[in-house]
Amino acid sequence: MIYKESMSLMEKLEILADAAKYDVACTSSGTDRKGDGSGIGNSITPGICHSFSGDGRCISLLKVLYTNECVFDCKYCANRASNDVVRTSFTPEEISRLTIEFYRRNYIEGLFLSSGVKDSPDATMEELIRSAEILRNQYHFQGYIHLKAIPGASPELICRAGYLADRMSVNLELPTAEGLKKLAPHKSRQTILRPMKQIQTVCEENKRELTVYRHAPEFVPAGQSTQMIIGAVGESDFQIVSTAEALYRKFSLKRVFYSAFVAVNEDKALPVLPQGPPLLREHRLYQADWLLRFYGFRAEELLSEEHPNFNLFLDPKCDWAISHLQYFPVEINKADYRTLLRVPGIGEKSARRIVGARRYHSLDFPELKKIGVVLKRAVYFITCNGRQMYPIKLEEDYIVRNIMESGRMPFSSSEVTYRQLSLFDDDKMIVDRNEVL
Amino acid sequence: MGYEKKILVCENSIEGIFSAVYDGWHWENKGISVKIAAEEPEYPELFADRVDITSDSEKAVKVARTVRRKLGEQVYEAVCYAAVSIHPDKGTAVFYLLRKALGGKRCDRHVLEALADPAVSLVSSLRIKVWHEIHRFYGFVRFRQMAGGILASVIRPENDILEFLGIHFSNRFPNENWMIYDEGREKILVHEKEGECCVYVQKVLNKNAGGFLEEPDEYEEMWRAFCSCIAIKERTDLKLQKQFVPLKFRSNMLEFYE
Numbered sequence: 001m002i003y004k005e006s007m008s009l010m011e012k013l014e015i016l017a018d019a020a021k022y023d024v025a026c027t028s029s030g031t032d033r034k035g036d037g038s039g040i041g042n043s044i045t046p047g048i049c050h051s052f053s054g055d056g057r058c059i060s061l062l063k064v065l066y067t068n069e070c071v072f073d074c075k076y077c078a079n080r081a082s083n084d085v086v087r088t089s090f091t092p093e094e095i096s097r098l099t100i101e102f103y104r105r106n107y108i109e110g111l112f113l114s115s116g117v118k119d120s121p122d123a124t125m126e127e128l129i130r131s132a133e134i135l136r137n138q139y140h141f142q143g144y145i146h147l148k149a150i151p152g153a154s155p156e157l158i159c160r161a162g163y164l165a166d167r168m169s170v171n172l173e174l175p176t177a178e179g180l181k182k183l184a185p186h187k188s189r190q191t192i193l194r195p196m197k198q199i200q201t202v203c204e205e206n207k208r209e210l211t212v213y214r215h216a217p218e219f220v221p222a223g224q225s226t227q228m229i230i231g232a233v234g235e236s237d238f239q240i241v242s243t244a245e246a247l248y249r250k251f252s253l254k255r256v257f258y259s260a261f262v263a264v265n266e267d268k269a270l271p272v273l274p275q276g277p278p279l280l281r282e283h284r285l286y287q288a289d290w291l292l293r294f295y296g297f298r299a300e301e302l303l304s305e306e307h308p309n310f311n312l313f314l315d316p317k318c319d320w321a322i323s324h325l326q327y328f329p330v331e332i333n334k335a336d337y338r339t340l341l342r343v344p345g346i347g348e349k350s351a352r353r354i355v356g357a358r359r360y361h362s363l364d365f366p367e368l369k370k371i372g373v374v375l376k377r378a379v380y381f382i383t384c385n386g387r388q389m390y391p392i393k394l395e396e397d398y399i400v401r402n403i404m405e406s407g408r409m410p411f412s413s414s415e416v417t418y419r420q421l422s423l424f425d426d427d428k429m430i431v432d433r434n435e436v437l
Numbered sequence: 438m439g440y441e442k443k444i445l446v447c448e449n450s451i452e453g454i455f456s457a458v459y460d461g462w463h464w465e466n467k468g469i470s471v472k473i474a475a476e477e478p479e480y481p482e483l484f485a486d487r488v489d490i491t492s493d494s495e496k497a498v499k500v501a502r503t504v505r506r507k508l509g510e511q512v513y514e515a516v517c518y519a520a521v522s523i524h525p526d527k528g529t530a531v532f533y534l535l536r537k538a539l540g541g542k543r544c545d546r547h548v549l550e551a552l553a554d555p556a557v558s559l560v561s562s563l564r565i566k567v568w569h570e571i572h573r574f575y576g577f578v579r580f581r582q583m584a585g586g587i588l589a590s591v592i593r594p595e596n597d598i599l600e601f602l603g604i605h606f607s608n609r610f611p612n613e614n615w616m617i618y619d620e621g622r623e624k625i626l627v628h629e630k631e632g633e634c635c636v637y638v639q640k641v642l643n644k645n646a647g648g649f650l651e652e653p654d655e656y657e658e659m660w661r662a663f664c665s666c667i668a669i670k671e672r673t674d675l676k677l678q679k680q681f682v683p684l685k686f687r688s689n690m691l692e693f694y695e
């Protein structure tokens with residue numbers, strides 16, 4: 001192991017930010033906290049993006065590892081014990097100072113502190129807690145803190161961390177238990193799910209407590225999230241989406257993030273992806289995730305054992321609608337909100353607007369356009385006062401052909417794809433997420 | 438004898454527009470159609486009376502109070518955001534939205550949903566634009582530390598949003614001395630430690646805009662390094678980055694300096 005004793009803060013930052021970049025959850029959403037005037041900082045629910053990196057992702061938090069030393073050997077990770085890379089660690093004083101100085105200059109919303117496992121899970125967790133304690137207690141920092149729960153750390157430490165952090169996360173890493181065993185031999189479903197369950201339980205108790213004692217300390221008020229690597233172990237989309245659904249349901253997760261596998265190590269256990277990371281697949285998963293969380297879809301409505309993967313050429317909602325033509329057309333002036341939401345081309349905001357506007361008068365196609373409905377997708381599936389916009393066959397092949405020809409071809413224009421990807425992320429507030437269709 | 442149409446020319450501010458709304462209300466009640474121009478009209482209109490409106494804080498406060506009480510905070514916010522936008526028809530749109538909601542003893546708290554109405558539709562689109570800009574600047578303001586620990590920032594917003602940044606940043610940095618300078622409008626928002634925020638419109642600074650900033654310190658350097666380290670090179674997408682941070686915002690964001 002290469003270990004450099006005296007390193008400047010700048011050098012450390014470069015190494016430990018670089019090592020943290022694959023964690024995709026850089027959001028500051030979910031906490032609404034006004035500054036109380038005693039220190040520095042506040043948080044607003046939708047979060048704030050401070051910048052965007054060269055890969056188009058929002059920069060909201062100082063996202064760094066506390067240390068890139070690690071005793072574990074996860075095959076997909078650049079910091080695994082068997083890799084020969086320069087190792088370094090911050091001190092709690094350094095990391096808290098850096099956070100405050102960045103925060104004062106309005107570069108960030110707060111800190112996202114993750115870490116390799118140095119010495120032991122408990123020892124590492126202690127250091128993360130110490131850093132957050134300095135921020136909260138010495139600087140009276142009221143901005144956002146996201147702490148990683150180190151798999152294997154003791155419940156007492158997880159609990160202490162939770163009272164300092166706005167959000168915590170334990171990464172599921174891989175969508176299947178076999179995948180985890182194969183690629184992350186030092187982790188197990190158990191060491192990952194145990195802290196997740198604990199955070200959920202304490203969170204729920206804390207909510208009850210807060211209804212009685214309004215000033216009780218808050219535990220992980222922005223909830224917990226997790227992340228899965230996509231495309232490293234040959235799992236199907238159905239497995240991924242079902243796992244995500246179970247996480248939302250059984251562990252009340254706020255967010256599941258999907259991270260297209262990037263090959264940083266050469267290892268025979270890892271796939272070779274000459275076309276680069278599976279970004280379009282990741283994009284489809286975010287779309288499906290959105291459908292699960294906000295549009296009332298269930299995983300088994302979208303996919304099945306027989307149809308285990310998403311169509312890369314159609315977004316999951318269109319795909320679903322086309323294979324369920326029996327539910328269409330939908331009458332715009334009558335259908336309830338939930339039914340409207342299931343129409344391709346109608347997003348949350350336009351569905352809400354339709355319901356609002358039709359109180360005044362019945363709606364017709366030109367007005368739908370004003371409301372923000374994407375007619376070139378919706379026309380196949382709707383009527384206004386019993387009429388279609390123009391005579392259209394409600395027939396699968398016909399619609400598929402037309403929708404794909406209407407300029408929605410993936411690959412041909414990468415902006416469309418990634419722009420949408422970001423639209424799907426509710427944490428990026430400067431984009432209107434409700435425009436999602 | 439006057440014409441059946443009046444153009445009220447007012448100061449380009451919320452106070453100016455609200456004062457014009459107040460005066461215009463009575464004329465509209467008499468069947469005279471009203472237009473509000475917050476900027477000098479480009480060409481005089483032939484069949485309309487021009488009325489110059491002096492901003493009157495009492496009238497403006499009355500309008501504000503009525504809107505808040507009768508129509509609620511959401512409509513009030515929409516009207517304020519529209520009023521600071523750069524759209525030339527904003528004043529008239531605000532006026533007719535309020536007429537629609539409050540005229541003839543009505544009190545329609547859902548007026549923003551009536552998107553078929555051109556005034557409502559304009560106000561609500563301006564509201565979204567301005568809201569977006571405010572929220573962008575929540576993130577994109579960059580303070581530089583100056584002598585004595587004062588934090589200073591220079592911005593160039595499209596809409597006149599400086600005041601709206603005050604609440605957010607005072608709450609965030611109550612114990613700092615900071616200022617944000619709108620270089621296009623030459624006004625500055627100043628916050629004193631533990632105090633209130635004030636906007637000074639006169640040219641407080643003799644030097645050219647931005648020239649008052651001092652040299653960057655080591656944290657700026659570290660921030661630039663951080664921003665370049667955090668990108669995943671296999672996913673590089675500069676076009677997308679540009680959609681989120683259009684070039685016009687970058688002049689004050691040090692991570693984009695070459």
Ligand code: SF4
Binds near residue numbers: 070071074080081
């Ligand atoms: S625990 Fe695994 S994923 Fe985390 S730093 Fe260590 S090797 Fe990497």
